[in-house]
Amino acid sequence: MPDLLIELFSEEIPAQMQRRAAEDLQKLVTDGLVTAGLTYAHAVSFSTPRRLTLALEGMLAASPAVVEDRKGPKADAPEKAIEGFLRGAGVTRDQLETRETPKGDVLFARIEKPGRPAAEIIAEVLEQTIRNFPWPKSMRWGDGALKWVRPLHSIIALITTEEGAEVVPMTVDGITAGRATQGHRFMAPGQITVSGFEDYEAKLKRAYVVLNPADRAETIWHDGTNLAFAQGLEVVEDQGLLAEVSGLVEWPVTLMGPIADDFLGLPPEVLQTSMREHQKFFSVKNPKTNRIEKFITVANRETADEGATILAGNEKVLSARLADAKFFWENDLRVAKADMNQWVQDLENVTFHSKLGTQAELIERMAVLARELAPLVGADPDEAEEAARLAKADLSSEMVYEFPELQGLMGSYYAKAAGKSDAVANAAKEHYAPLGPSDDVPTAPVSVAVALAEKIDKLTGFWAIDEKPTGSKDPYALRRAALGVIRILVENDLGLALDRFIDSQLVRNKGMAVPELDNGPIEEFVREIAEHGVFGAAFRTVMDRHEAGTTATAIRNIGEQVPDKSKNLLSFLHDRLKVYLRDQGVRHDIIDACIAMEGNDDLTLLVKRARALSETLNTDDGENLIQGFKRANNILSQAEEADGVEYSYGADVRFAETDEERALFHALDAAEAKITPAMARQDFTTAMSAMAALRAPIDAFFDAVQVNADNGTVRRNRLNLLSRIRSICTSVADLTKVEG
Amino acid sequence: MSQTTAAPRSFQAIILALQSYWASKGCAILQPYDMEVGAGTFHPATTLRSLGSRPWTAAYVQPSRRPTDGRYGENPNRLQHYYQYQVLIKPSPPDLQDLYLGSLEAIGIDMDLHDIRFVEDDWESPTLGAWGLGWEVWCDGMEVSQFTYFQQVGGHDCHPVSGELTYGLERLAMYVLGVDHVMDMPFNDPDAPIPLTYADVFKQTEEEYARWNFDTANTDVLLRQFEEAEAHCKAILDQPATDPKTGKRIIMAHPAYDQCIKASHMFNLLDARGVISVTERQAYIGRVRALAKMCADAFVDTRAGGRTEDAA
Structure with missing residues (x-):
């Protein structure tokens, strides 16, 4: 072939x-x-x-010859129709065949397509x-x-x-x-x-062309690691760069050269980024000192001088590049040591978003929020506030202007150089995290406070101006920010009721767009939210105080929109949480059953509840309990609808007629005695296993007892008993939302 | 290819070698355009001549000004005034890469010892409404030229396509001559009776212009000049095609384009003075682009722009 x-x-x-x-x-x-x-x-x-x-x-x-039967018009069709068919099929009249079909005689053409x-x-x-x-x-x-x-x-x-x-x-x-x-x-x-x-x-x-890119990549990696190894060094792995460099050469020749001593004091990330971005060099590290001391470049040819000229040229270009980097680094260090706040001031001229103000204003909002969050995440408020103020300062630095991908990291170096505490310095590099689903979340309290503040402010800001993600469009990466909030809280096991922070930050962000409001009334509003714990009461208090005038109007305009936006943002967080938990094997209906409960703005609590419920429902008892619960709930709902009353109270064991009925009374008493205190200390596992233990008595009850008894007292008593099942079970999670 | 050329020893020797090389390849050796421009591309021999169907081939040195790049002559590589060498051939010949490599040999780069690479770099000029695809050319890891196939200029598709080569002359010469600081580079032959370095010629002007560009240029005047140039450009193009005096069809594409160049330079100066905010920036660039497009529209309606004469 x-x-x-x-x-x-x-x-x-x-x-x-x-x-x-x-x-x-x-x-x-x-x-x-x-x-x-x-x-x-x-x-x-x-x-x-x-x-x-x-x-x-x-x-x-x-190609093989193909024979096709093509169906034409009826045999008695007008001549014009038949001629048209002949033309289309490319056959002559005598090649047509008449076949009987249920619709009458039809013409067929047998078209032979010869192979090509x-x-x-x-x-x-x-x-x-x-x-x-x-x-x-x-x-x-x-x-x-x-x-x-x-x-x-x-x-x-x-x-x-x-x-x-x-x-x-x-x-x-x-x-x-x-x-x-x-x-x-x-x-x-x-x-x-x-x-x-x-x-x-x-x-x-x-003719000096290696056709297979995988072979070229292997040669580069093999030769590069050998060159490094011979001098006791190792090449820093970079698959993306290896693939790119393999596409720049047909005949790879790997050369290793030194980095001049002058530049060895630069942070390794700066060396690596500058060499990779500008020169497509690999970094070569000394495993003893962890410093990057040499580079590897890949030429596209052999030369009579064994690459000496090429290497010398590359060294020279690198030196010029690193001289720039060093210049930025030293200038930046000078500014940082003098006063990092200068950089923050410079950000007053940099727009964050036309409706959300400058970067400096963003930092101010972040700093206030980080301070408020600090006690709840175990951070020192002063440190959290300072860290938030400095976390984005490096956006004004020359190094980050040149290498935007080094943002945060440079901030850490500069903050350390400026004598800031390690907690403050680390927050600069950690507050953007997590950047993806597999990126580590910050765990240090100050970093956590700043990272949360950054993300909550971003979300509330874009919610305030109605720039939510739609479909595949999420230009401000708000889904990532939401997942970040979830992961930071859940993975650090931080119980934190978000509602009031969302409300406060929405007020602050909405306030941005109202020039006649200065910070005074806005912060007064936020204080009231913190004081009352609920938005409505805070809003009324502030409105009472300002009664009339432009301030009152402005505050009203802001306040009226907050509850809807806040609710909407929380449900966005819940949606992201569903995705997060789904990836961990928790069903969406289970999460819905938990979201329906009080306190659903504490995501960590919500996750604990969902996990406990998921585990319970995975047991035999749990699965069957749901059936029993549904049955009880259905009978009860139907009776309530028919009778126009709510059966909620007054089940009395004295009216019980059967052992199974009595047993259920006792089981419910026992379950309640365990569930109520367990729920009070948020011990969902205990509460749910107590709930699951109801499975047997409920099943036995339904097997033996007819709820809708002829005797009205007995029937009412049984319905009130079912109501206890409903109230006890739904005190743990809204089981009506569970499928099955 | 002339292998006999002695290795160049000065900045001007490199320029002369490029001039004679491209002359030998049939290019018309033009002179710099007599206005302040940001890059060789702005020369009408490139911008306008890349439009329309008429074949074209030209090479020239273009002094270029980038006010924000001024460093008072102290930075080894950055200048607010520098030279570009520009080649434009329309239609781009099939052996343009080889022609280009020949020019590197002509200035003394030995192809057997160096590593030359064509690394993806797409070119776009928002102010000219122009873009093209091509490469930056690397010699031992150093960018020595831009190589672009123009696809669109002034909003017009390029048919045929021009091949454009741009050499940053100072950087290229520093590399060839082995000089680390631009100011140390010999401008004429180091053995000349009066040898001059780049510093002798340009150090003082770099200082003067840096101070003027950054701190003292009168922004009110610059702004007014920007607006005047913009208005002037439009006014020129608003004139009827037929000249009332001669009765001839004379569309004044070039005079209008001069005003576009002027507006562009005023914008660069305003930018260096730091009076243009991020949001305004886009608006200014858009205004210059609108002028460039109008000039391109006008040019393609002229003989040089490929208009076939009316029967009348």
Whole structure:
């Protein structure tokens, strides 16, 4: 069976696009061939900076012939309709066949599609592929109309069989497919002609091109680690960089060079970032000192001087880059040591969001909130406030301007240099965390206070101005912020009722948009919220005090919107919590049953309740209890509806007629005696196992007892008994929400 | 390729080598545009001539000004006034990469010892409403040129596509000459009767302009000049196509474009004075882009812009 070799040879393809492009080439071509009936046994694709290559093995030499029966009009249809069918099917009248069908005699055409030779199909499919290639960005060149990622120079499309190789006859925008390509741009200039994939790969290698990017990556890593190892050093692993560098070279030559002593005092993250971002160098670390002392660069060629000139040039460029970094570092240190607050002041000129004020105002809100949160997370309020004020100061530093990805981290270095406490310094680098679902959450109390304040302020701020995430759009990463709040609280086991902080921070953020309100009335409002614990009473108190005038109007405008937004934000947090718990195997209906309970703004409590309920329901007793509970609840609800009363009180064991009924009375008394104190100390496990113990008596009760007895007193007593089941069970969680 | 050239020993020797190389490849060697521009791309020989269907080939040195980059002549690499070498060929020839590599050899870079790489870098000029795809060219890890295939200029699709090469001359020359601080670079031959360094020529002006750009340029005047240039540009383009005096069809695309360049430079100066806020910035850039687009619209309606003459 024939094999196929395709190569699309162009000017340098961006490294980041190569891998995907090779996959796309393989998919588009093979899909096209298979659709046309040309199957194959095996396909591989490769990329280098200048080429995309696809090789197929065991391809059919031609697509199989296909016979199709096409149904036409009825035999007695008008002549015009029949003629139209003949034209469409490409057959003549005498080739039609009349068949009986339930609808009468119908004409059928038997269309034989002969198989087509592979070359013909490949030419079509490859041209389509080239013309519709899904490059993230593509371009035209010269006076042509074809689009490719960079100018396309040549095409190999070669079918090989035991008899020899045959070029697929095709031309795309003036480029005629052939069997020639080029080797390394500098080390082996000129054309090479190939006869098939093996020959192609071997000749490329002789022409200093390693076709397989995985091989290039392996060479780079292998040679790099060897160079480092020989000097007792190790290469800092960086898979992203390795993939990128593999896409920048056809013939990787790994070279290691020193970092001048001048720069060894820079923080390792600065060295690493500068070298990676600007120069695409790997960092080489001394495992003894943990310092980055050398770099590894990957050249695209061998030279007579064994890379000496190349290495010297790279060292020089690196020195210039690091001189910049050192300049930033030293300038920043000077400012930080003098007064880091200068940076915060500079942020007065930087807009955070047009409706939420400047970065400096954001920091002010964060600082106030961090102070309020501090006692609840075990942090010192003064330290938390100071940490929050300084956490974003580094946004004004020169280093972060140059390397935005170092934000927070630089702040930590600068805060330490400025003599701040470790807690304050660490909060700068930790307050952005967690950045993703697998990122660590901060655990140090001051960091926790600042990280929570940052996220709660962000959420309330964007809620205040109605910029919530919709569908796939979440430009301010608010889902991530919400998950951050959840994880920080839950994973640190911090019980904290969020409601009042959400209300306060909404008031502060809404206040931003009202120029006639200064901080006075806003903070007065916030104090009242803290005082009353509930928003409504605080709002009324403030309104009573201001009765009339512009301040009153402004406060009213803010206050009226807070309850809705607060509720909405809390339910957003609950939605994110469902996602978080679902990933841990807790069902959404279980979470709903817990959200329906009081105190659902304490997420840690909510999670504990949900986990305990989930565990209980996973037991046999728990699962059956739900059935019993539902049965009790259904009978009760129906009776309540029919009778127009609520059965809630007065079940008396004296009216019990059967042992099972009496047993249930006792079981409920016993359960209640355990559940009430357990709930008071938030011991959900005990409460729920006590609840689950009701399963047997409830089942026995329903087996033996007819609730709707003829005797009205007995019936009422039994309904009141069911009501005890409902009230005891729903004191633990709203079991009506549980499915099953 | 001329292998006989002796290794250049001065800044000007590199410029001369580039001039004679590109002349030998058939480029029209133009002179710098006589206005303040931020980059060689602003020269009408690039911006306007990359539009329309007429073939074009030109190379020139362009003094360029970036007021915010001024460092009083103290930074080894940053200058508020520097030189770019610019090549524009339309349509881009299929061997443009090889032609470019030849120019590096012409200034003394030995291809057998150095590592030359084409690293993705897409070019966009928000003020010119222009973009293209290409690379920054690295020599041993150092960016020595920008290489761009223009796709759009002034909001117009480029048909055919121009290939644009831009060399940052100081940086390239420092690399070739092995100089670490731009001010130490020999400007003319070090053995000349009166040898001059880059500092001899430009140190004082860097100081003067840095002070003026950052601290003393009168922002009221700059702002007024920006607005005048903007209004002037529009007024020029509002003129009827037919010149009442000669009766000829004369669309004044170039004079209008001069005003666009002026507005752009005034914006750069205002920016350096720090009087433009982040939000205003976008608005100013948008205003300059609107001018550039109007000039491009006008130019494509001229002979040089590819307009085929009316039968009348």
